Amino acid sequence: IRYWSPAAAAITGLKADDLVGRQAAMALPGWGDLLDGVPVSAQPGPAARDATLPLELGDRELWISVSGVQFDDGVVYAFRNLTEERALDALKSEFVATVSHELRTPLAAIYGCAQTLRRPDTQLDSRTHERLLEVISQECERLTRIIGDVLLANQLDAEQLRIEEEKFFVGELVTEVVEEMHASLEAHERIPIAVSMPENLGHLLGDADKIRQILLNLVDNAVKYSPEGGRIEIAVERQERGLRIAVRDQGLGIPHAEQQRIFGKFYRVDPNLTRGVGGTGLGLYICRELARHMDGRVSVMSKEGEGSTFVLDLPLAVARREEGAGVASGAD
Ligand SMILES: Nc1ncnc2c1ncn2[C@@H]1O[C@H](COP(=O)(O)OP(=O)(O)O)[C@@H](O)[C@H]1O
Ligand SMILES: [Mg+2]
Incomplete structure (x- = not known):
C-alpha cells in the first residue's frame, strides 16, 4: 500500500500510518479474499462496473463497492461504503417477506371459503354457509388491519402524524377496546379480560383514536402470546401528570x-x-411511536414464562367541566 486516502481511513477506521508501506494482503486481512472479484480496467476513464463485496476487517465486515484502475506502477482502487445500504436492503426484503406472508394467510382462507361457497355440487346447510361468510369477513378485517399497520408505520417514519385533541372518557375507550377484541376472537378463544379503574376518573383531553x-x-x-390462556388485566390509574394504563397477561413472557x-x-x-x-x-x-408523538411512553416488565405487563404513560390534561357540556354524562 503506497497511499491511503483520508476517505478510505474514514470508511474503514484504519489509519494511513498503520497501512502505508505494508503488503495489502497483510495489512488488510480480508483483502486477499476480495481481490479476485474486483474488476480492474486498463486505463482511467469510465470505469468497469464496480463489484459489491464484503471486506473483513478483523471483527467487522464492511460491504464496499470497489473497482480498480491499472497504472504503470500499481493499481488504484476506489471504494464506497455500502454497509448501510445493505442493511436497508436487508430490512426491505425482510419487510416484503413478512408482510407477504401475513397477507397470504388470510387471503388463502378467504379464497378457500369462497370456493366452497361456489361449489355447485354440494348443498351447504345454512349454518355452514353462515360460518364461511363469517370467516370471509373476519379475514377481510385482518387484512385491513395489516394494511392499516403498514400504512401507519410508514406515516410514523415520515413524521406525518397529526395528534388531535378531544375530550374523551377513558372508561368508554377501554370498554370499546375489550369489546372489539372479543368480537375478533372465536368464542372458544375467549380469554377473560378484567378491567380495573378508579371511580372518579373524569374526562381527559387527548387523541382517543x-x-x-x-x-x-x-x-x-x-x-396472542397467552397460548395457554390465563387472565388479562387492564388497569387504569391516574398519575400525578396524566394517565397510566397497564395491560397485564400471564402468557409466554419475554426474555x-x-x-x-x-x-x-x-x-x-x-x-x-415455532x-x-x-x-x-x-x-x-x-x-411506541404513537406514544412518543403524544409525549408519552410504552414500557414493558416481563419475565420469561411468567407473563408480561405493558405500561402506557401519557401526560393528559383533565378536561374542564364546561368544555364538555353535552358530551357523555355523569363521569366528571
Ligand atoms: N404480551 C406479550 N407477551 C409475550 N411476548 C410479546 C408480548 N407482546 C409482544 N411480544 C413479543 O414482541 C414481539 C413484537 O410484538 P409486535 O410488535 O406487536 O409484533 P407482532 O405481534 O406482529 O409479532 C412479538 O413477536 C412477541 O415476540
Ligand atoms: Mg402485535
Whole structure:
C-alpha cells in the first residue's frame, strides 16, 4: 500500500500510518479474499462496473463497492461504503417477506371459503354457509388491519402524524377496546379480560383514536402470546401528570435480552413461528411511536414464562367541566 486516502481511513477506521508501506494482503486481512472479484480496467476513464463485496476487517465486515484502475506502477482502487445500504436492503426484503406472508394467510382462507361457497355440487346447510361468510369477513378485517399497520408505520417514519385533541372518557375507550377484541376472537378463544379503574376518573383531553390503537395492539398481543390462556388485566390509574394504563397477561413472557428489541420495526421474538402465531412485528413499534408523538411512553416488565405487563404513560390534561357540556354524562 503506497497511499491511503483520508476517505478510505474514514470508511474503514484504519489509519494511513498503520497501512502505508505494508503488503495489502497483510495489512488488510480480508483483502486477499476480495481481490479476485474486483474488476480492474486498463486505463482511467469510465470505469468497469464496480463489484459489491464484503471486506473483513478483523471483527467487522464492511460491504464496499470497489473497482480498480491499472497504472504503470500499481493499481488504484476506489471504494464506497455500502454497509448501510445493505442493511436497508436487508430490512426491505425482510419487510416484503413478512408482510407477504401475513397477507397470504388470510387471503388463502378467504379464497378457500369462497370456493366452497361456489361449489355447485354440494348443498351447504345454512349454518355452514353462515360460518364461511363469517370467516370471509373476519379475514377481510385482518387484512385491513395489516394494511392499516403498514400504512401507519410508514406515516410514523415520515413524521406525518397529526395528534388531535378531544375530550374523551377513558372508561368508554377501554370498554370499546375489550369489546372489539372479543368480537375478533372465536368464542372458544375467549380469554377473560378484567378491567380495573378508579371511580372518579373524569374526562381527559387527548387523541382517543391513537390511544385506542395502542391499547388494541397491547391487548391483541396479550391474547396472542397467552397460548395457554390465563387472565388479562387492564388497569387504569391516574398519575400525578396524566394517565397510566397497564395491560397485564400471564402468557409466554419475554426474555430480558429481547425487551428493548421488541419495540423495533418488524422485530419479533420468534420470527420462524415455532410458537405458531403470526404477525408483522409492527405492533409495538407503532405503540411506541404513537406514544412518543403524544409525549408519552410504552414500557414493558416481563419475565420469561411468567407473563408480561405493558405500561402506557401519557401526560393528559383533565378536561374542564364546561368544555364538555353535552358530551357523555355523569363521569366528571
Ligand atoms: N404480551 C406479550 N407477551 C409475550 N411476548 C410479546 C408480548 N407482546 C409482544 N411480544 C413479543 O414482541 C414481539 C413484537 O410484538 P409486535 O410488535 O406487536 O409484533 P407482532 O405481534 O406482529 O409479532 C412479538 O413477536 C412477541 O415476540
Ligand atoms: Mg402485535
